[in-house]
Amino acid sequence: MELEVLEEYSVAGEKRFRILVRGTNIILNVKAGNEEEALTRARELAEKMGLPEFLDSIKARMS
Numbered sequence: 001m002e003l004e005v006l007e008e009y010s011v012a013g014e015k016r017f018r019i020l021v022r023g024t025n026i027i028l029n030v031k032a033g034n035e036e037e038a039l040t041r042a043r044e045l046a047e048k049m050g051l052p053e054f055l056d057s058i059k060a061r062m063s
Helices: 035-049 051-062
Strands: 003-011 014-021 027-031
Touching (some): 035 051
Antiparallel strands (some): 014 027
């Protein structure tokens, strides 16, 4: 699963990032101090949601 930082913005004094899951229209929003931490947090969030397995199952069905 490849992730890409789309945008960095601030809300209520917190730094937030919009992270794209490449090859999909899925965007994850995470709070982080920098881009590297944002990508790590987004990957952890995706794994907690079972997103990598879900995307793999969709790819398998389309093959």
